[in-house]
Amino acid sequence: MILSCSLFVFLTLLFFILTFRKSDLQRHLPPGPRRPPFIGNLHQIGELPYLSLQELSSHHGPLMFLKLGFFPTLVVSSAEIAKEIFKNHDMAFSGRPKLYAANRLGYNGSAMTFTLYGDYWKEIKKIVMLELLSVKRVQSFQAVWFEEVQVLFHSIALFCGSPVNLSHLKLSLTSNIVCRIAFGKRYCSNCVVWTH
Template sequence: MVDLLHFILPLFPFILFIIFLHNRRSTAAPPPQKTLPPSPRKLPIFGNFHQLGTYPNRSLHSLSKHYGHLMLLHFGRVPVLVVSSADAACEIMKHQDLIFSNRPKLHIPDRLLYGSKDVAFTQYGEHWRQARSICMLQLLSNKRVQSFRRVREEETSVMIDKIKQMGSLSSIINLSEVLVRITNDVICRVALGRKYSDGGEGKMFKELLGEFLELLGSFSIGDYISWLSWIDRVGGLDARLERVAKLFDEFLEGVVVEHRRRRKDETVRGDGAGEDQGFDFVDILLEFQRENEGTSPVEDDTIKAIVLVIIFSHSSLLFFIIAYIYARM
């Protein structure tokens, strides 16, 4: 008993202090509740997933009519703000952009784009600012865009000749196929240095790009309900993701090695191209990497990720253009 008292007595002031803090916290005024946008009733764990339906765009439009232009949904554990008016979108993107500028870390883009080292899916921070600056000043400046005018003109001439040839053989021409081909050819020449549309290599690249785009548009339940992430493994999504990421990495690694070897040979011969002659995006990024070694975030994985997202963004834009044309017909 004496030993027990010797053990308890030194702790007695500490116990009294804990009791005092608990009583003070329980009697204090509750913290003010945040004013949140209106939200439809959600299910435990799954949130509002059940209200998206087969056509999420139509479901969100219908919900916005009832809950307003700013609406809060919960996709699993992730709160999502749905904006359904131009004025609200302008306020968020123009006047409150710093508050809403961050991006969630998603499983599929993170694996396909080297840990989200690109500019579209990387989280807001120093890497995003530097990657964005490189894209805007080195790749997409007005001078750089004009330097690729010859590529666009050449591929447009090839497209016109192709349409004439197809018109002489048939009265029906698949313009979607023609537009996809010219866009891919221009982007591949600008970004990678040559076309990947003919032969076995072109077929492989087209199929791989199609899988890449499909995966980026896929749904990973682990991003929203973490303890259900095993479904992605059982369903084969993770295996497919690993396969496409590995194949694209091997392809892009070959492109980077080929560009380094070509520029090295040109330097040895003394017949290297000028700044805007013969340079594609990989050349430009490799040159920037060499000139800013040690101070630049442009590693080889960053180069691959930026080139990939540029190819992906132009392919997606073409898809929406074609969809819009067909919708207007």
């Protein structure tokens, strides 16, 4: 009995210490609501996150620090501050987190989507813009888009008079276009998507 009471008191004290202590780093962060350990501010985000964030920013200002679980999050709800961040301080905010999956799948972070901002990223971006995303290259795939949209309309016509799941058809359309451009094959040959 004494052991369980001691454990309860210890855990309660630990909870309050973690909740109310401020480190040197926290003293330099923008204002934000109090955040309990482990869940952070997740309990303050409702079913409509944009309304919850608007309400929180009305109390704590246009630049607000939240902790969503273990993830620190900076919320900017002012156009002037966003312009300042992206125009004058873009280098501080342009990095990407180092992820294990990105290193394994992206050749040690050398793929364009996972590499850190710098000279290497600028060079890869130049190559992608010139070779893959140029106007001429994108327009060369216009026939593929046209054929896949025709397949989509044909699939919708097959369900004439019955409900159609447009979300699945849209996903199928996108997957087929990307796979035909990248691999020369369709993602799914039978693109009729049932609604159940």
